[in-house]
Amino acid sequence: MRNANQQFRPRGMRSLATVAHERGFSSAISFVRPVERLQMNQGNYHQPVLEKEITELLASQEAGVVIDATLGGGGHAAALLARAPQIRVLGIDRDNAAHTAATERLSEFGDRVRMVKATFAEMETVVAQAAEWIGGAPIVGVLLDLGVSSRQLDDVTRGFSFRADAPLDMRMDPTSGESAAQYIARVDVHELVSILRENGESRFAGAIAHSMKRALPTTTDELTASVEAAVPMAARRRGHVATRAFQALRIAVNGEAEQLVTGLAASINLLSIGGVVVVISYHSGEDRVVKEILHQAHTGGCKCPVALGCVCGAVQRVEVFKASAILPSVAESETNPRARSARLRIARKVSQ
Ligand SMILES: C[S@@+](CC[C@H](N)C(=O)[O-])C[C@H]1O[C@@H](n2cnc3c(N)ncnc32)[C@H](O)[C@@H]1O
Structure with missing residues (x-):
């Protein structure tokens, strides 16, 4: 116990x-x-x-x-x-x-x-x-x-949302730790797959993770594009295709x-x-x-x-x-x- x-x-x-x-x-x-x-x-x-x-x-x-x-x-x-x-x-x-x-x-x-x-x-x-x-x-x-x-979501400089292009930061405290862009560049593809899966992205987690590692996005638009490139149009569900990826990265970046x-x-x-x-x-x-x-x-x-x-x-x-x-x-x-x-x-x- x-x-x-x-x-x-x-x-x-x-x-x-x-x-x-x-x-x-x-x-x-x-x-x-x-x-x-x-x-x-x-x-x-x-x-x-x-x-x-x-x-x-x-x-x-x-x-x-x-x-x-x-x-x-x-x-x-x-x-x-x-x-x-x-x-x-x-x-x-x-x-x-x-x-x-x-x-x-x-x-x-x-x-x-x-x-x-x-x-x-x-x-x-x-x-x-x-x-x-x-x-x-x-x-x-x-x-x-x-x-x-x-x-935090509305402030386009913070990079939390795919709704506006911004540097891919996502830190609640931008003065400490690594940004989402640095996180993607540092971790291996397995870690990306794992955080995506745990955030409900089961089917395309592998493809999205590989696409992110290839693209090494530094802006929210680049991140969105790397997700879009990995998910076929026909397989997209309700809501924005990048919602889960943004949320998974935010959770990881902020521990x-x-x-x-x-x-x-x-x-x-x-x-x-x-x-x-x-x-x-x-x-x-x-x-x-x-x-x-x-x-x-x-x-x-x-x-x-x-x-x-x-x-x-x-x-x-x-x-x-x-x-x-x-x-x-x-x-x-x-x-x-x-x-x-x-x-x-x-x-x-x-x-x-
Ligand atoms: C949902 S908002 C809270 C809103 C607040 N209850 C109000 O009425 O304005 C969450 C806030 O908690 C802060 N926050 C989230 N996780 C935190 C953590 N681990 N340590 C300290 N602050 C955190 C965020 O920066 C954000 O400002």
């Missing part, structure tokens, strides 16, 4: 399936349905998903600190701070542009907000460094609103698998008893990993036969709110296209 308090360390960029498997989550993630849509939001920085539900839940918590580990434009944080005077927010984002937007949006809340540029895998260090500001207050909530913001496993484990570690962890994911592979980690924290890793009762001494750390993911309403999905692929999971910490 895995020790639930065990610390996880990032180890480079690997797939959700590989990482989940190595970390002891049975996770039969062999196929990720392409549910994330690269929708454009021309208005605000980012329209928060499931804002009402999340704000209500976090605002009902006792006085303390909520870690918004994916601060973005500060939409969820602003709603929470406005509604819950007993709550302070420690905001984390790895993107400087998010910090600029959130600083402006949250300035009215003064010292009730502290923002840190970091990854959420580094959450425990961030909390340790903010100890003075936290002042011994309980961590009553952690929010992980995964993936990229609408602004999203490692980030999720490490960040969610850290969230559970940091919460006070009674605190809640709230996770919104946007594709099925990600949601399956969240479900698996929360389930493991719920059972404490116990695999004893139900008839015998638990004899292994496993400790339940969280209770999970609902077995199935919570989905946005039809009305929200109609007004905020990004909400269509969202899945919300919540767990409350019950023991250390």
Whole structure:
């Protein structure tokens, strides 16, 4: 049985399936349905998903600190701070542009907000460094609103989307790590096949990977062309032919698998008893990993036969709110296209 308090360390960029498997989550993630849509939001920085539900839940918590580990434009944080005077927010984002937007949006809340540029895998260090500001207050909530913001997708200089030509970057933090173009140039064709397969590109993964390695794209248009060259017109499915390839590369370039496993484990570690962890994911592979980690924290890793009762001494750390993911309403999905692929999971910490 895995020790639930065990610390996880990032180890480079690997797939959700590989990482989940190595970390002891049975996770039969062999196929990720392409549910994330690269929708454009021309208005605000980012329209928060499931804002009402999340704000209500976090605002009902006792006085303390909520870690918004994916601060973005500060939409969820602003709603929470406005509604819950007993709550302070420690905001984390790895993107400087998010910090600029959130600083402006949250300035009215003064010292009730502290923002840190970091990854959420580094959450425990961030909390340790903010100890003075936290002042011994309980961590009553952690929010992980995964993936990229609408602004990141819309900003044509960032290279996240096939909808405009741009340098093939895709880093949430463009000041660190390698760009998608460098990643394609560095890895071998087998790694490309593997990340494409895990993102649901089963039939043409090999052809696309070889085409990418031949083309060594440095712009989004070149990447799109290399995918198009590998997939016959007759075999193209609904949606854009390059959707899965763009998503697979983004996940790999940003080490999203490692980030999720490490960040969610850290969230559970940091919460006070009674605190809640709230996770919104946007594709099925990600949601399956969240479900698996929360389930493991719920059972404490116990695999004893139900008839015998638990004899292994496993400790339940969280209770999970609902077995199935919570989905946005039809009305929200109609007004905020990004909400269509969202899945919300919540767990409350019950023991250390
Ligand atoms: C979906 S947006 C969050 C939007 C935010 N909830 C709001 O209301 O504006 C995700 C944000 O999380 C950030 N992010 C994603 N993964 C991250 C990670 N591993 N560490 C830190 N920030 C991350 C992205 O840069 C992006 O700004």
